[in-house]
Amino acid sequence: MFVTVILPDGKEHKLEAPEGWRLMEVIRDYGLPIKAECGGASACATCHVRVAPEWLNKLSAPHDEEMDMLDEVFDADERSRLSCQILTSDNLDGLVVELASDALDKAKIEAA
Numbered sequence: 001m002f003v004t005v006i007l008p009d010g011k012e013h014k015l016e017a018p019e020g021w022r023l024m025e026v027i028r029d030y031g032l033p034i035k036a037e038c039g040g041a042s043a044c045a046t047c048h049v050r051v052a053p054e055w056l057n058k059l060s061a062p063h064d065e066e067m068d069m070l071d072e073v074f075d076a077d078e079r080s081r082l083s084c085q086i087l088t089s090d091n092l093d094g095l096v097v098e099l100a101s102d103a104l105d106k107a108k109i110e111a112a
């Protein structure tokens with residue numbers, strides 16, 4: 001399956017995603033600059049993405065922990081999700097998300 005990740009600068013990256021991975025891991029392992037500071041424990045919100053509107057209803061609903069973390073994000077909106085809480089699966093083939101600017105690891109960009 002493939003997912004498209006759009007960085008805050010507008011560049012699109014089409015990534016091959018093994019089934020059953022966390023979306024955050026797919027983004028990180030491709031070397032895209034995502035912070036993901038807690039490593040997927042739903043405890044930092046630095047893996048914040050915005051899901052393309054047409055995909056919102058295809059994702060499983062966020063659990064309470066995820067909602068609590070998103071409440072801490074100042075610019076979260078109805079499309080916001082934690083990418084570490086989205087599991088890749090064939091029914092999400094073609095998923096499109098935007099990496100939120102607060103999840104962008106600027107140090108990784110400068111080091112590249």
Ligand code: FES
Pocket residue numbers: 024036037038039040041042043044045046047069082083084085
């Ligand atoms: S990596 Fe920390 S909440 Fe997703």
